[in-house]
Amino acid sequence: MTGRRTIPVADPRAQYLAHAGEIDAAMRRVLESGRYILGPECEHFEREFAAFAGVQHGVGVANGTDALHLALRACGIGPGDEVITVSHTAVATVAAIELCGATPVLVDIDPVYFTMDPEELAAAFTNRTRAVIPVHLYGQPADLGRIVPMARERGIRVIEDCAQAHGATCDGRPVGSWGDLATFSFYPTKNLGAIGDGGIVVTNDPQLAERARAFREYGWSERYVSATPGTNSRLDELQAGVLRVKLAHLARDNERRRELAAFYDRALAGTDLVLPAVRPNASHVYHLYVVRSRARNALQQALEARGIGSLVHYPVPVHLQPAYRSRLRHADMRHTERAAASVLSLPMYPELSDDDAQYVAEAVVMDSSRLTIGR
């Protein structure tokens, strides 16, 4: 290892630079068009993204949290209804459930794949359960082959939270095409990232799409006529234009993430870290490359000292957050709490060079063995 470097955990600027010519042209096209909200870019993007996710309809919205909120609203979910999801997720997943007035019920994850444990889900159903939100965390599909049929046989909606898994597949089918609806975020560091906020709701059900579409713009059935109560959550034309450019590169970008993950897998195989496991028949898109370490905090500090960024996703599970703790119903959370204490996300983005990935891997190997010997 030579010289000091600075390697961030994610690098949205590098992504802009990789496609700067196309992105600049798209932005100019929008600027000169005079249409800045819900115009042709958004319409094209909705169609292109829905096709990418293997579904019929897409409704562009302001962010991933709103996408979940609108999906729940489209299902008619509100006060008195329970929605089951995990605690080991972005707070947004749970916040969206409360935004529509419903009650979140949180269940534990399985310890290998970090996604909703179907056994725990089975134990959490009540006669008030109206929806389940599996989260495809880190780019890994949840166990849809079990979760979707469990919900269907009870007449319960499935809304997939795909904010971290654009392009992942389960049994060869894209995530986002399994549930009644699915939601994506285009926060700048996600696998498909805007240059600001953005999100989308996708579905095969034209009625659900129509309801989400009305809800995103004041509940309008036509201009200035609010047939139902709604809100303002629109995807603007600049974001849609940029997202169209990046969508065209997403499959290749995901392939690069898988290549980097395979490199890390090989390079870190001899350490005492627990490396990411991929569910059988799933294709992981490595939004994050997450290892588990018994000396997580010390490892993070040691990497920091070498200029290597890392993050913890997530340090405090939702059921222990000050805003939710002692208020939300949840089952035993042992795997969630263990994950929060041991996970560490290493640098992962398509523009990460082989050379920088090598530098990261060598540092992790050295620091993790030194830290473990010292214990």
Ligand SMILES: *Cc1c(COP(=O)(O)O)cnc(C)c1O
């Ligand atoms: C990022 C994220 C969200 C929220 O998306 P925003 O666009 O930030 O509102 C929701 N769920 C998960 C799992 C996420 O990672």
